[in-house]
Amino acid sequence: MMRTIRAKFMIGFFVIFGVFFLILLQWVTVNIESGNRNTVNNQLQDLKNNSNSYIQQSFLTHHFASDELYFGQIAKEMGTELQHAASSEVAMYSLTGEPLYASDQAVFTPGGEDLRLARQGKTAYTLTRSNGEASVLFAYPVVIRGTKVGIVRFAKDFTPLYMQSNDIQRTIFSIALAVFACAFLFSYLLSRHITVPLSKLAQASTEVMNGNLHVRIAMKRKDEVGQLAANFRSMIEKLREQFAIMEKDKDRLEELHLHRKQFFDQVTHELKTPLTTIMGYAEIIRKNGGKDQALFQKGVNHIVDESKRLHTMVLELLEKSKTTEEYQADTTVDAARILLDVCDTMAIKARRYKKTIRCEAEKGLYVRGRPDRLRQLFINLLDNAIKYSYAHTEITAFAGLEDDRIRIIVSNQGETISADHLEKIFEPYYRAEPAFTESASVGLGLSICKEIVDEHRGRIRISSDNGQTSADMDFPPATA
Incomplete structure (x- = not known):
């Protein structure tokens, strides 16, 4: 395709310059020829005037009865004088065309169009060009006192004039040809300068089309073609980025699909397990619970624990299955008071697992939001801290005002979470702990926490280092 463009480009320039060149040559030739003819006419007219004046003076000094007879008698003398005066060959003729005198018989051929017209009383000349030479035979009738008495004929050489004209014509031709060659070369280089990058861009676009x-x-230019190449490079970079994002999203979708499958498999198992336990102990209690107090107490405890576990799973499932609705905070909430209440409530569960909770909260930490959602946020974070911290350790909760933001931190001591797990810890259905552990959840708790923090225009970060894991949150404050 680019070769066709270049060919059209070159053919167009060739046609334009070729036509211009031919027109120029034709115009120069016509004008030079016209100039030469004007020069010949002027010189011949001057020659006629000068020679005619000389002849008229000769007739004034001699008086004969017949001027025609006198012209024949002095033809030789007059012709010789005119030859020296005009520096041209001269011939004298009678009115009938009979030769009376000729300075060079070889130059003046018998007959001729100029002589024939002179016999008719006209002034005429015949131009002959041969072998690079140009000569003129010029004849006119001599009129004395209104009467024609004879004919004067000159042979004049105009070779220098036409040689000079030919030199000028060749010079103009050479200059025009040189200009044409330079313009053609420039056109070729210009077309190559334009079409070669376009050809590279076309090849590159074909490569991109093929994947x-x-x-x-590699094109460093500051013109429009360079800008086109830069835009093309940027387009390729953006395409690569988009394809990389699509590949990443594809992997994430596949991973999410796998997580969901694992989630539903686990939910099926976990829903079945507590129900089986509850039904089993309920059946045992119904049959033998009244007789065996220890068995009764054990069965009741198992039923309560499994019911709570089942209740928690159902709440998390319901939370994730809700249709998305945008939350609009319209209540001023004391976040510190809610955190203190939740810490006090969760202290009972912490003691059951041989752990303690210490809470430090400043007063007057107000945010715009929903108290039930904030309570759910703190419960989930403290529940995770209790579940994954070491026994006989202290869980700390802090709430205060830092840099015009309300900051809340929940920390616990336990196994360090790797960086790979931290990157995905807020994703739905993702679990950092092995799926087979007894305390494993369905992987929705932190995802719900992230949603609650986002609803309250806050930020949350999970960090884990040297056995210390912290959930760090900050919220914009609201006036009480």
Whole structure:
């Protein structure tokens, strides 16, 4: 395609310059020829005037009865004088065309159009060009006192004039040809300068069309073609980025699909397990619970624990299955008071697992939001801290005002979470702990926490280092 463009480009320039060249040559030739003819006419007219004046003076000094007879008698003398005066060959003729005198018989051929017209009383000349030479035979009738008495004929050489004209014509031709060659070369280089990069861009676009996004275009230009190449490179970079994002999203979707499958498999198992336990102990209590107090107490405890576990799973499932609705905070909430209440409530569960909770909260930490959602946020974070911290350790909760933001931190001591797990810890259905552990959840708790923090225009970060894991949150404050 680019070759066709270049060919059209060159053919167009060739036609334009070729036509211009031919027109120029034709115009120069016509004008030079016209100039030469004007020069010949002027010189011949001057020659006629000068020679005619000389002849008229000769007739004034001699008086004969017949001027025609006198012209024949002095033809030789007059012709010789005119030859020296005009520096041209001269011939004298009678009115009938009979030769009376000729300075060079070889130059003056018998007959001729100029002589024939002179016999008719006209002034005429015949131009002859041969072998690079140009000569003129010029004849006119001599009129004395209104009467024609004879004919004067000159042979004049105009070779220098036409040689000079030919030199000028060749010079103009050479200059025009040189200009044409330079213009043609410039056109070729210009077309190559334009079409070669376009050809590279066309090849690169074909590579991109075939799926090769690693094609390179090394083109450093500051004109429109360079800008086109830069835009093409940017387009390829953006395509690579988009394809990378699509590949990443594809992997994430596949991973999410796998997590969901694992989630539903686990939910099926976990829903079945507590129900089986509850039904089993309920059946045992119904049959033998009244007789065996220890068995009764054990069965009741198991039923309560499994019911709570089942209740928690159902709440998390219901939370994730809700249709998305945008939350609008319209209540001023004391976040510190809610955190203190939740810490006091969760202290009972912490003691059951041989752990303690210490809470430090400043007063007057107000945010715009919903108290039930904030309570759910703190419960989930403290529940995770209790579940994954070491026994006989202290869980700390802090709430205060830092840098015009309300900051809340929940920390516990336990196994360090790797960086790979931290990157995905807020994703739905993702679990950092092995799926087979007894305390494993369905992987919705932190995802719900992230949603609650986002609803309250806050930020949450999970960090884990040297056995210390912290959930760090901050919220914009609201006036009480």
